[in-house]
């Protein structure tokens with residue numbers, strides 16, 4: 354188990370990590386999430402004794418890293434896959450690491466097989482692709498057969514087959530009872546790999562909970578409703594009836610609607626009462642990515658200027674629906690956020706108090722199907738590009 358208590362790291366005036374307290378338990382994959390520059394690598398370096406905390410402490414198996422007897426056999430880590438002597442072959446690189454820790458040479462060939470590098474084991478690593486370098490870094494982490502494993506963005510540069518392999522490897526390591534702590538910016542991957550999440554923003558703890566709880570705490574469930582294509586009057590009639598029944602309706606890009614505030618059977622009854630046929634009525638829960646974006650939107654330090662111009666406008670209100678007020682972004686130039694806080698959601702701890710948001714123009718009942726559609730919430734420039 355990894356345990357951090359009041360962990361803080363300052364570099365001069367910059368506080369990289371502030372008062373982090375969390376535990377990473379064995380037998381599960383724990384995802385470590387946070388926007389660029391939020392302090393994930395700094396935290397991992399402190400766990401590994403590569404950086405000294407300014408205050409607080411972190412232990413592995415109850416001891417600070419430096420006090421672990423034969424640490425490489427207890428803790429394995431992939432921090433920077435490029436930190437390899439490029440003139441050495443993969444095998445020689447691993448052999449030298451093994452010799453330093455008293456690990457038998459036979460284990461080197463074993464881990465080369467595990468990561469699929471056996472055929473290039475004698476090639477110099479400077480000729481390796483990004484993905485091969487990641488595999489070599491993972492091999493080094495596994496070398497001592499440790500109980501605790503830390504991976505900083507392990508799928509970086511891997512092809513889909515490699516990503517699947519890493520996912521299965523993490524799960525297998527956790528199923529063997531090991532502690533697996535893994536950072537990533539790939540939310541779809543984390544949703545499939547992690548059991549538990551620790552989310553930080555600007556060095557501070559934002560969430561420490563299961564993936565399931567994280568999604569439900571940071572997203573509002575909604576119903577997707579679609580009326581027959583080519584019959585816009587049906588859609589308008591249903592929108593009016595749903596709003597009258599107390600629902601909130603947001604148009605979707607494909608002509609469907611996102612309805613909140615009414616349970617599914619009630620939506621069905623309202624449609625029946627309004628004599629509107631339905632082509633779709635389905636329950637929806639946000640993705641991990643959407644939930645993550647909602648939570649961290651105020652803690653993002655680096656954002657493309659393009660975000661303001663395209664793709665990051667909040668969904669347009671439908672007839673009769675008043676959009677919830679937008680929390681104001683702390684970043685200069687930001688007036689609106691992509692993720693309004695919806696009813697039933699936990700407010701974003703990083704969002705500033707609501708400031709006067711520009712009033713959205715009302716959409717008349719006869720608005721054509723070209724009502725501005727909600728942005729594609731799954732696309733971000735802040736996806737890790739490294």
Ligand SMILES: Nc1ncnc2c1ncn2[C@@H]1O[C@H](COP(=O)(O)OP(=O)(O)OP(=O)(O)O)[C@@H](O)[C@H]1O
Pocket residue numbers: 364367368369387388389390391392393394395396
């Ligand atoms: N050695 C250092 N000296 C000064 N500042 C540093 C140092 N290391 C990290 N920082 C700063 O601390 C903050 C946290 O950096 P860190 O690399 O831990 O973030 P991260 O969450 O790993 O980011 P990313 O997702 O981009 O990898 C950043 O503002 C960074 O500039």
